[in-house]
Amino acid sequence: MSLAAVKTWCLRLLPVVFFLLWYYYCYFLKSCGVISKSPVPRKSFCENLSPKKWETLDFNIARANSLFLKLEDFFWQQRPSSLPLPYGLKGSELFLLKILAVTASYKMPESISKLDCRTCVVVGNGYGVKNSSLGPVINKYDIVIRLNNAPVRGYENDVGNKSTLRFFYPESASPNPDAHNDPDTLMVLVPFKQNDLRWLKEILYNEKRVRKGFWKPPPQIWQGKSSHIRILDPYFLYQTASKVLKIPVQPKGKEKPVHPTTGILAIYVALSYCDVVHVAGFGYPQSKNQKHPIHYYGSDTMKSMKDSYHDLSHEAEALKRLEDAGLIQYLHPHS
Numbered sequence: 001m002s003l004a005a006v007k008t009w010c011l012r013l014l015p016v017v018f019f020l021l022w023y024y025y026c027y028f029l030k031s032c033g034v035i036s037k038s039p040v041p042r043k044s045f046c047e048n049l050s051p052k053k054w055e056t057l058d059f060n061i062a063r064a065n066s067l068f069l070k071l072e073d074f075f076w077q078q079r080p081s082s083l084p085l086p087y088g089l090k091g092s093e094l095f096l097l098k099i100l101a102v103t104a105s106y107k108m109p110e111s112i113s114k115l116d117c118r119t120c121v122v123v124g125n126g127y128g129v130k131n132s133s134l135g136p137v138i139n140k141y142d143i144v145i146r147l148n149n150a151p152v153r154g155y156e157n158d159v160g161n162k163s164t165l166r167f168f169y170p171e172s173a174s175p176n177p178d179a180h181n182d183p184d185t186l187m188v189l190v191p192f193k194q195n196d197l198r199w200l201k202e203i204l205y206n207e208k209r210v211r212k213g214f215w216k217p218p219p220q221i222w223q224g225k226s227s228h229i230r231i232l233d234p235y236f237l238y239q240t241a242s243k244v245l246k247i248p249v250q251p252k253g254k255e256k257p258v259h260p261t262t263g264i265l266a267i268y269v270a271l272s273y274c275d276v277v278h279v280a281g282f283g284y285p286q287s288k289n290q291k292h293p294i295h296y297y298g299s300d301t302m303k304s305m306k307d308s309y310h311d312l313s314h315e316a317e318a319l320k321r322l323e324d325a326g327l328i329q330y331l332h333p334h335s
Ligand SMILES: *[C@@H]1O[C@H](CO)[C@@H](O)[C@H](O)[C@H]1NC(C)=O
Pocket: 130, 131
């Protein structure tokens, strides 16, 4: 072989050598983000499930097949509630009867409930998901749970555009659910207080709205379809408070009550209903700067969270425990 021929060969081999080096770098060191371990929510996750996911944390729960309140629950009084909202139904029965009489279905879509293994992602509203390009990943889960009035249109690249369930309460409702949801998204009301049920009843029956008793005016006109409304069983908020956060569920004197956020509640519901639970957009900025934005949309800052009914650092610790126990997995780096 002439020197020139050897040279040409070497040049031809060069890309191969580089490719092998790059592959080694990516694959074994998992550090280049192309062949990354980015979670793919398909059946691979369902294969090595540990059936005892709960035992590690002593939550002691069976797989939940029904998440929503049913009209039948009230006729047979199977479990009369000893607590008022948000943790029980005491005193709210009549509002519920009226609501459930017109919402007609209390179920998840059959296409989801029949799955042997349900993969879920809970998309929080946190700044951490901004510019993450996780949209296509999020869209692949069987169930995508969204919170409150977080927008989707215009943010699809980061948060996807599939919405299976949206958890909300009157103060966090957007007037037209169709604007940022799919036509078949289930709108899941999380009742925190009796007025929340009254609000929905007044809307469904087109009665005069009572405006008092909200910490922020809820929409007076709400265009959700009654067939797509579900009422979350307060059992889940009770469990989130007592088992996950370990906060008191009985009101104590004049102290301002502390309730779980819809975010951690949604994670608990997902853990009860799904076999795989991944999360994105949870956590608050580390920065002590009160002007740091907290959502992937809009301009709310840390400052706006100061007077809320939530204990955010307590929730952050609970999330860390769930993550450390392998019950939830984040889709993006987080603090
Ligand atoms: C997101 O991307 C936009 C446009 O590329 C950029 O201006 C912005 O600073 C980025 N935000 C974050 C949080 O990285």
